[in-house]
Amino acid sequence: MDADKVFKALGDPTRRKLLDLLCEKNGQTLGQLCENLEMARQSATQHLGILEAANLVSTVKRGREKLHFINPVPLHEVYERWVRKFERQRLSLLHDLKKELEGDEQ
Amino acid sequence: MDADKVFKALGDPTRRKLLDLLCEKNGQTLGQLCENLEMARQSATQHLGILEAANLVSTVKRGREKLHFINPVPLHEVYERWVRKFERQRLSLLHDLKKELEGDEQ
DNA sequence: TTGACATGCAGGCATCTACCTGCATATTAT
DNA sequence: ATAATATGCAGGTAGATGCCTGCATGTCAA
Numbered sequence: 064m065d066a067d068k069v070f071k072a073l074g075d076p077t078r079r080k081l082l083d084l085l086c087e088k089n090g091q092t093l094g095q096l097c098e099n100l101e102m103a104r105q106s107a108t109q110h111l112g113i114l115e116a117a118n119l120v121s122t123v124k125r126g127r128e129k130l131h132f133i134n135p136v137p138l139h140e141v142y143e144r145w146v147r148k149f150e151r152q153r154l155s156l157l158h159d160l161k162k163e164l165e166g167d168e169q
Numbered sequence: 170m171d172a173d174k175v176f177k178a179l180g181d182p183t184r185r186k187l188l189d190l191l192c193e194k195n196g197q198t199l200g201q202l203c204e205n206l207e208m209a210r211q212s213a214t215q216h217l218g219i220l221e222a223a224n225l226v227s228t229v230k231r232g233r234e235k236l237h238f239i240n241p242v243p244l245h246e247v248y249e250r251w252v253r254k255f256e257r258q259r260l261s262l263l264h265d266l267k268k269e270l271e272g273d274e275q
Numbered sequence: 276t277t278g279a280c281a282t283g284c285a286g287g288c289a290t291c292t293a294c295c296t297g298c299a300t301a302t303t304a305t
Numbered sequence: 306a307t308a309a310t311a312t313g314c315a316g317g318t319a320g321a322t323g324c325c326t327g328c329a330t331g332t333c334a335a
Contacts, residue, residue: 070180073251075293076173086255094311106294108313127302127311135255142256145179146248149192149241181323200281212324214283233281233332 064140065117072117077102078110082119085133092128170246171223178223183208184216188225191239198234 072078077100084099085091093111097104111131114120118137123130178184183206190205191197199217203210217237220226224243229236 066185067180067182070176070185074173074176074180077293079172079176079251082255086258092311102293103295104312105296105314109293124312129312133255135258138252138255142248142252145185146244146252149188149239149244150248183323198281208323209325210282211284211326215323230282235282 064137064144066141066144068113068117069119069137069141072113072119075110075113077107078114081107081110081114081131082133085120085131089132090123090130092130094128096131170243170250172247172250174219174223175225175243175247178219178225181216181219183213184220187213187216187220187237188239191226191237195238196229196236198236200234202237 080100081096084096093104093108096111097107100107111120111122115122118134121132121134123132186206187202190202199210199214202217203213206213217226217228221228224240227238227240229238
């Protein structure tokens with residue numbers, strides 16, 4: 064997993080909307096996805112290319128159409144590496160801050 | 170939670186390293202964090218400012234020092250909104266793609 | 276008080292990003 | 306075959322980003 068590509072891909076509202084659209088209905092064509100975006104088709108293509116480079120979306124060509132599918136695997140890996148790690152220490156991390164704040168008051 | 174700020178904050182290797190550093194030892198000063206980065210102190214300040222704006226880091230002033238603490242809450246919220254959603258449909262999403270690929274072969 | 280230390284603030288610069296337009300290619304339908 | 310449809314590819318531009326340097330401010334210690 065390339066954390067950089069995944070986070071950068073997720074760091075744009077248009078691309079997050081594309082993932083949501085695909086979550087509602089998987090396997091949509093570029094044209095279908097564009098109907099829900101207010102930008103030129105070529106711009107959407109670029110966004111989908113970034114999602115594909117991050118492995119968040121896979122595509123299949125069907126005739127002159129290109130179908131887009133979500134790949135949930137990188138999201139899970141992001142969770143394992145970047146959320147669970149901090150999640151596990153959640154209480155102790157907040158404890159550190161609370162302790163520091165209390166120390167400040169003394 | 171501001172998903173845009175959180176993902177953009179996470180979309181930079183320096184900032185992810187800062188989070189890792191704080192995970193190893195919470196409550197570090199700017200100077201301590203800088204020792205582990207190969208860039209000017211002012212650049213690190215900017216990165217920490219972005220992490221703070223995304224609410225991923227909280228700071229406390231202690232004399233002339235500034236202590237930095239991880240705030241794991243936004244990460245959890247990101248997980249709830251952007252990972253679990255797709256995680257729940259993980260198998261069915263992959264099924265959609267598999268089905269499409271099989272259909273292509275027929 | 277004065278010098279050393281930790282951090283803040285402002286401006287400049289190269290690069291990246293997200294958008295666009297214009298045109299090319301490939302597939303389907305008449 | 307030809308027209309309509311779906312997508313690909315190649316620049317071009319305004320604004321965001323990440324880095325820097327130089328200087329200012331605030332705090333501690335001798």
